[in-house]
Amino acid sequence: MTADRTRDEVAGWWATAVSRIEPGVIELRGHPVQDLIGTTGLTDMIWLMLRGDLPAPRESALLEAALVAGVDHGPQAPSIAIARMAATCGVGLNNAVATGVNVLGDVHGGAGEQCVALLDEICDTGDAAATVARWRARSPYLPGFGHRFHPVDPRRAPLLALVDDAVRDGVVAGRHLAAARAIEELLNARAGRHVPMNIDGATAVIYAELGFAAPLARGLFVLSRSVGILAHAWEETQQGRRIKGPIPPSILPAHLGPGAG
Known part of the structure; x- marks a missing residue:
């Protein structure tokens, strides 16, 4: 293999449309970074890097x-609590943030991605009832609806109001919003039931209406929650506590082994 062919093969191995980096050149999705600095906000940069425009x-x-x-849901959220504990263990802020981010999985942090997939399926089939029935046959939990902490998630109404305005003004189509509201109606059809959309559902509506693929809903949530994780980890480092456990030392876990009772 010639040197030129080897160089071309290596360059092709790492080929990317995201950025172009050469001596004296930094382009992000075709935009010189010097043109973006001071003119483009972080939200627009996230869109640009993910979507290309x-x-x-x-x-x-x-x-x-x-x-x-x-951004945040306090130490009630495992990602926040774990980051705070990690911050007291002698690791750096990057480690504490990574520790919190790494627990954002299917159960804690993944509902937005799952809800986008659910809404996409309803939009594709046009049958909310049948789609919900299929999903509920797999799990009693429907992603994006209900909340273990809030009877009504306070973030739901303002987010959906913004989507309503965007639909009215032709910014987004509103199909995923309609699908989400159809799910709410199905869940609340029985007397005495009240299972409103939560933050994962409301943000899933936005991500889906804006055309983001379902896996990116989780990635965008990770970006958002990282801000809260960083703030909590930093606060914890300022308090001087060492090796913070999940419960105060004065409280001992219940013993379930021999002699328990």
């Missing part, structure tokens, strides 16, 4: 609202 102002505002809504 810049969003319209109303699209950017919708995405930013979803990102703001998911």
Whole structure:
């Protein structure tokens, strides 16, 4: 193999449309970085890097609202609690943030991705009832609906109001919003039932209406929640506590082994 062929093969191995980096050149999706600095906000940069173009102002505002809504949910959220504990173990902030991010899985942090997939399926089939029945046959939990902590998630109404405005003004089509509201109606059809959309459902509506693929819903949530994780980890480092466990030392876990009782 010639040197030129080897060089071409290696260059092709790492070929990317995301960025072009050469001596004295930094381009992001074709935009020189010097043209983006001071002119482009972080939300628009996220869109640009993921989608390859810049969003319209109303699209950017919708995405930013979803990102703001998911920033933090206090130490009740395992990702926050774990990051705070990690911060007291002698690791750096990057390790503490990574520790919190790494627990954002299918159960904690993955519902937004799952809800986008659910909404996509309803939009494809046009049958909310049958789709919900299929999903509920696999699991009693429907992603994006109900909340273990809030009877009504306070983030739901303002997010959906923004989507309603965007639908009215032709910014988004509204098909995924209609699908989400159809699910709410099905869940609440029985007397005494009240299972409203939660943050994962409301942000899933936004991500889906804006055309983001379902896996990116989780990635966008990770970006959003990383802000809260960083803030909590930093606060914890300022308190000087060492080796913070999940419960105070004065409280001992219940013993279930021999002699328990």
